[in-house]
Amino acid sequence: MHRRTLLKHIAAGALAPMALTINRMAAARETPLRVIVPFPPGGGTDVLGRVIAATLESALDRSVVVENKPGASGMLGADYTANGAKDGSILLFAGLVPSVRYYARPPEEVLKQLAPVCPIARSPYMVAINSDLPAKTLDELIAKAKREPKGLTFGSPGNATPQHLATELLQAACGIDMLHVPYRGTGPMMTDLLGGQIQLVVATVAAVEPYLKSGRLRVLAVTSQERLAKYPDIPTVAESGFPGFVAQIQFGTYCAAGTPDAAIAALNAGINRALQTDAVHAKLAEQGFQPTGGTPAQLQTALLAEIRDVAGLVQAGKVRVDL
Template sequence: MHRRTLIKHMAALTLAPLAATAARISIAREGPLRVIVPFPPGGGTDVLGRVIAATLGDSLERSVIVENKPGASGMLGADYTANGAKDGSILLFAGLVPSVRYYARPAEEVLKQLAPVCPIARSPYMVAVNGDLPARTLGELVAQARGAPKSLTFGSPGNATPQHLATELLQAACGIDMLHVPYRGTGPMMTDLLGGQIQVVVATVAAVEPYLKSGRLRVLAVTSQERLARYPDIPTVAESGFPGFVAQIQFGTYCAAGTPEAAIAALNQGINHALQTDAVHAKLAEQGFQPTGGTPAQLRDALLAEIRDVAGLVQADKVRVDL
C-alpha cells in the first residue's frame, strides 16, 4: 500500500465470528463498566463510543456508563484509564493511538500503560472548507494555498490528533503549507469552520455530514480509496490530482495495562458481538463508520506500526508533541 496512507495496518481486519451462545458474556459485574471518551461530546469518538456502549451493556449483562474526559489531545482520558482500576471496569474508546505522548517515545511504551482490547471501526475523512472560500475543488484549494503560504488556516480537534496528522500528510502530498489551529474537540473546530474563523478541516464524515446541506461549508474531496456510496459526486483526493493518497481514522478500545487476560478476553468478545448486531451496523453506517472488530493482538500490531509511521512527522517538526 502507499506510504502516504495514514492508517493502513488494519485494512484486513474482519469481525471475529461468535457463536450464538456468546450473546451474553460472563465477567465480574461489580459496578458499571465505565467507557471513557477522551474528547468532548459530539465528535466521532464520542458518537462511536455511545453507539457501542448502548449494545455492549446487553452483551455483558452489565450497566455501561459513558464518561467524557477531554483535554490535552486525548492524554487526560488515556492517563485516567492507564492509572485506573486494572479489573476491566474502565474501557477507553479512542483513536488507534490513544495519546499523543506515544508519538515521541519508543513504540512499545504504550503497552506498559494501556492494554489493547478490540479494534472498533474506521472512517475516511472529508476535506471540507468554509462556504465563503472561493475554492470549488481540491485543486483550486491547493493553488490558493501555494500562492500564499500560511494564508489559509486549518483546524483539528487537537495537536497530534488523527485529524491533524491526516492534514499534515495531505499538505505534504499537495505541497502546501497552511497554518494549524488546534481546538479542544471536534465541536469547537466545526463551529469555527462554519463561522469562518478557520478555512479548512480534514474531518470524519460524522463531523461534517450534519452541515452538508447548510451551505456554510463545502466538501472538496474524500480521503478514501474509492468514492463513498452515499456521496458519489464527491471525488477522492487521488482523483483530484494526488494519486495514491488514502487516509482514514481507526478507533480502538483499551484497558489499563495489567488487566487480567480473562477480563480483556470477555470485553473483546462482548465488543465483537455488539459490532455484529444489525442495530450497531446501521447506526455506524449512518455516521460514516465501517465496523472492523478483531483481536487484541491485531489492535496492538496496528498501534505499534502507526506510532512508528508517524514518527517521521514528529522528527520533521510538522507535529509538536507536548509531554
C-alpha cells in the same frame, strides 16, 4: 506435616492468586463498565463511543456508563485509564493511538500503559472548507494555498490527533503549508469552521455531515480509496491528482496495562458481539463508519504501526508531542 496435608497447602497457595483475580473480576462485573471518551461530547469519537456503549449493555450483560474526559489531545482520558483500575471496569474508547504523548516514546512503551482490547471501526475523512472560501475543487484550494503560504488556517480536535496527522499528510502530498489551529475537540473546531475563523478541516463524515445541507460547508474531496456510496459526486484525493493517497481514522478500545487476560478476553468477546449486530452496523453506516472488530493482537499491531508511521511527521517538526 503429613505429605498429603503439605500438598494441599501448596495447592491452596498456588491457587490463591488465581482465586483473588477471579474475585476481583466478578466484583468488577457487578459495577458499571465505564467507557472513557477522551474528547468532548458531539465529535466523531463521542458519537461512535456512545453507539457502541449502548449495545454493550446487552452484549456484556452489565450496565455501561459513558464518561467524557477531554483535554490535551486525548492524554487526560488515556492517562486516566492507564492509572485506573486494572480489573476491566474502565474501558478507553479512542483513536488508534489514544494519546499524543505516545508518539514521543518507543512504540512498545505504549503497551506498558494501556492494554489493547478490540479494534472498533474505521472511517475516511472529508476535506471540508468554509463555503465563503472561493475554491470549488481541491486543485483550486491547493493553488490558493501555494499563493499564500500560511495564509489559510486548518483546524483539528487537538495537536497530534488523527485529524491533525491526516491534514499534515495531505499537506505533504499537495506541497502546501497552512497554519494549524488546534482545538479541544471536534465540536468547537466545527463551530469555528462554520464561523469562518478557520478555513479548512480534514474531519470524519460524522463530524461534517450534519452541516452539509445548510450550505455553510463545502466538501472538496474524501480520503478513501474509492468514492463514498452515499456521496458519489465527491471525488477522492487520489482522483484529484494524488494517486495512492488514502487516509482513515481507526478506533479501538483499551484497558489499563496489567488488566487480567481473562477480563480483556471477556470485553473483547462482548465488543465483537455488539459490532456484529444489525443495529450497530446500521448506526455506524449512518455516521460513515465501517465496523472492524478483531483481536487484541490485531489492535496492538495496528497501533504500533501507526506510531511508527507518524515518526516522520514528528521528526520533520510537523507535530509536537511535548504537551
